[in-house]
Amino acid sequence: MSHIEAKLGALGESLPEYQPPVANYLGCKQSGTTLYVSARVSRARGEVGTDLTTDAAHQAARRTLLDILAIIKQGIGDLDRIVSVDKLVGFVRSASHFTEQPRVIDGASDLLVELWGVEGRHARTATGVAQLPFGAAVQLELILTLSE
Amino acid sequence: MSHIEAKLGALGESLPEYQPPVANYLGCKQSGTTLYVSARVSRARGEVGTDLTTDAAHQAARRTLLDILAIIKQGIGDLDRIVSVDKLVGFVRSASHFTEQPRVIDGASDLLVELWGVEGRHARTATGVAQLPFGAAVQLELILTLSE
Amino acid sequence: MSHIEAKLGALGESLPEYQPPVANYLGCKQSGTTLYVSARVSRARGEVGTDLTTDAAHQAARRTLLDILAIIKQGIGDLDRIVSVDKLVGFVRSASHFTEQPRVIDGASDLLVELWGVEGRHARTATGVAQLPFGAAVQLELILTLSE
Numbered sequence: 290m291s292h293i294e295a296k297l298g299a300l301g302e303s304l305p306e307y308q309p310p311v312a313n314y315l316g317c318k319q320s321g322t323t324l325y326v327s328a329r330v331s332r333a334r335g336e337v338g339t340d341l342t343t344d345a346a347h348q349a350a351r352r353t354l355l356d357i358l359a360i361i362k363q364g365i366g367d368l369d370r371i372v373s374v375d376k377l378v379g380f381v382r383s384a385s386h387f388t389e390q391p392r393v394i395d396g397a398s399d400l401l402v403e404l405w406g407v408e409g410r411h412a413r414t415a416t417g418v419a420q421l422p423f424g425a426a427v428q429l430e431l432i433l434t435l436s437e
Numbered sequence: 438m439s440h441i442e443a444k445l446g447a448l449g450e451s452l453p454e455y456q457p458p459v460a461n462y463l464g465c466k467q468s469g470t471t472l473y474v475s476a477r478v479s480r481a482r483g484e485v486g487t488d489l490t491t492d493a494a495h496q497a498a499r500r501t502l503l504d505i506l507a508i509i510k511q512g513i514g515d516l517d518r519i520v521s522v523d524k525l526v527g528f529v530r531s532a533s534h535f536t537e538q539p540r541v542i543d544g545a546s547d548l549l550v551e552l553w554g555v556e557g558r559h560a561r562t563a564t565g566v567a568q569l570p571f572g573a574a575v576q577l578e579l580i581l582t583l584s585e
Numbered sequence: 586m587s588h589i590e591a592k593l594g595a596l597g598e599s600l601p602e603y604q605p606p607v608a609n610y611l612g613c614k615q616s617g618t619t620l621y622v623s624a625r626v627s628r629a630r631g632e633v634g635t636d637l638t639t640d641a642a643h644q645a646a647r648r649t650l651l652d653i654l655a656i657i658k659q660g661i662g663d664l665d666r667i668v669s670v671d672k673l674v675g676f677v678r679s680a681s682h683f684t685e686q687p688r689v690i691d692g693a694s695d696l697l698v699e700l701w702g703v704e705g706r707h708a709r710t711a712t713g714v715a716q717l718p719f720g721a722a723v724q725l726e727l728i729l730t731l732s733e
Contacts, residue, residue, distance in 0.1 A: 312561075412623040
């Protein structure tokens with residue numbers, strides 16, 4: 290088992306079953322040592338601030354990151370090839386009054402730092418949108434650096 | 438004529454006339470072998486799910502990609518310099534109930550794969566927004582890798 | 586004083602006090618010579634097109650870029666290390682009828698070009714969203730290239 294998957298286990302988490310893309314795109318695409326990871330929506334549906342609380346959306350973001358890690362493993366074979374997390378973009382389907390997007394996306398950022406430590410710290414955008422695919426609550430995309 | 442433009446012709450498509458940026462930015466910017474392509478909005482205006490059907494927005498996305506290819510050609514001289522499509526981001530101006538953003542953005546993804554084959558397959562984000570410049574229906578941006 | 590900070594002074598501007606990230610992310614993250622800069626929201630709050638005019642939002646974008654430059658200086662030590670501005674993404678919290686996002690984001694683009702000249706010209710996305718963290722009016726993120 291990879292070092293990162295062992296860390297996941299120690300956190301009481303595990304990789305969910307891989308779910309393929311829903312349309313004509315790849316789960317991730319490598320260019321040189323850069324890995325562009327496609328956006329993935331949360332399994333949780335609904336608008337944050339009305340249908341979901343901030344805490345529920347925070348949990349949805351963490352869970353979505355787990356789904357993304359399963360996609361990355363499928364794409365590159367081994368999560369230990371990731372040497373740095375460069376950028377995370379998080380879209381939160383937000384009620385018109387909802388402004389706690391940073392707290393929601395911390396659900397994913399926290400897990401990245403728990404798994405990769407200082408190299409898991411990343412640049413980030415957390416923003417609010419009115420609608421997401423399938424009516425999801427949260428959507429996340431990543432840019433990573435892989436080992437040579 | 439370039440190989441990619443010949444492929445476009447075989448698909449019954451052609452490059453539209455180049456349209457310059459509307460504000461203080463470049464159509465695309467190269468850094469090393471990475472090409473960052475500015476977002477371009479569709480000529481089609483309106484909200485998807487009310488003013489436009491999913492199919493109309495899908496066609497608008499394909500047409501917008503053609504506009505972008507003309508911009509890239511203007512920027513780098515020859516579309517054959519593109520060796521890989523890394524990432525596509527698509528914003529769909531969405532009615533509050535509209536959740537088929539992936540189907541809309543496939544209009545662009547399909548054409549990228551038709552033109553560049555396996556190297557045209559890409560990471561992707563398709564998301565919903567409440568408003569776009571000029572009231573457009575769709576907005577697309579790209580990250581590409583160029584030959585050395 | 587750095588060359589870029591001297592240019593800022595000649596424009597009648599200066600770097601504001603550095604403000605740290607509000608959640609679990611870095612102000613910027615370097616990968617090779619690429620610098621990913623986290624999104625930063627404007628100090629100005631409100632919806633553009635109702636609470637703020639286009640001109641007020643344009644000024645807010647320029648001011649937000651100054652906040653971002655202070656963050657970058659904190660992260661990399663010296664703004665003169667920036668050799669190229671590659672990409673700017675600007676989210677504008679838009680009233681449902683507001684479509685002048687490009688004019689708003691020019692507030693940041695103009696300053697980038699004033700400071701870095703031809704290398705400050707960049708690819709760009711300017712888009713409209715319904716909500717932003719803290720109810721801000723504008724949010725900006727950057728990708729830059731640093732000297733070796």
